[in-house]
Every structure is written in structure tokens, then in C-alpha cells.
Amino acid sequence: MLLGPLATKDPIPITTYSYENFKEFLTFLYLGKCAINIENVMAIVDLAESYNVQLLKDKCDTFLTNIEMTDANLYTVYANLKMYSLKAALENLFDYISFNVETILSSFGFMSAKKEFILDIVKLETLSTTEENLFNSISFKFKHELINNFVFFKY
Numbered sequence: 001m002l003l004g005p006l007a008t009k010d011p012i013p014i015t016t017y018s019y020e021n022f023k024e025f026l027t028f029l030y031l032g033k034c035a036i037n038i039e040n041v042m043a044i045v046d047l048a049e050s051y052n053v054q055l056l057k058d059k060c061d062t063f064l065t066n067i068e069m070t071d072a073n074l075y076t077v078y079a080n081l082k083m084y085s086l087k088a089a090l091e092n093l094f095d096y097i098s099f100n101v102e103t104i105l106s107s108f109g110f111m112s113a114k115k116e117f118i119l120d121i122v123k124l125e126t127l128s129t130t131e132e133n134l135f136n137s138i139s140f141k142f143k144h145e146l147i148n149n150f151v152f153f154k155y
Contacts, residue, residue, distance in 0.1 A: 024040060033059055040068060044060055049130070065091075065092040075109055078090075098127050102128060113141070
């Protein structure tokens, strides 16, 4: 408890988040603004989610819509955006995927992509590739996965 006769007088340790990230979170609570950058944005989103501060979560969502998407950070960013339901940034990510789907389908990272990611690609209305190419890429990915799993369990 924080108040009342059962309130502890000892310091309350914050071990889940760094001092800097928690300070930015508290700065937002008290001042309505904080310094969000690429290094701390996901920690601040997690804090906003944990403490149910939707306004801060929306601010992080807006920040994430402006980051430059690359094939290198695509899968990590996707997983984080889905986990925290950051809709605007996710929409921006899907636009990037729609435009760069050929490169993504032929990338090494696609071979280890999660099923949910592939389903979201298939659901996109506009893709800069043919349905046949999409099907062949997904089929190849799952054949490769099946062969690797079979070899792993065979021995």
C-alpha cells in the first residue's frame, strides 16, 4: 500500500524498467510530455500498457509511425506492434510490407517468419506482387520448415 496505516516506509524498488525509462514515464504523467526515442520507445509503451496510460501509448504509436522501416527490423517491430496493439504504426508497417513485399518474400528473414505475420500479409488488400508469387513463396517457406523439422526429429 502507498497510503494508510499499512503503507510501507521503505523505498519501492523498480526493477523491471531502467531508471531513465521510468523517469520519462513519470515525466509524462506529471508534465504531459517526455523524450521518446528509438532506444526507449518500446519500454515506454510497455510502461504505458502496464499502468494503463492510453495517452502515452498513443504518443508512442504516433512516434512509431515515423520510424524508417527496414527489412532488418521488420519482424521485431511487427511483433511489438501486434503485442501492444499500436494500430497507426501497424498500418504504416502494412503499407511498407505492401510496397516491398517482393523483397520481403525473398529475404532470409521470411523463412523464419511466424504464422501470424504470414496471415497478415495474405490479408492485405494491395500487394506489389501477384497472388501466384505470394503463394509460391509461402509454399516454399513451409516446405523448407517441414523438411527442417523432419530432419531434426528423425535423428
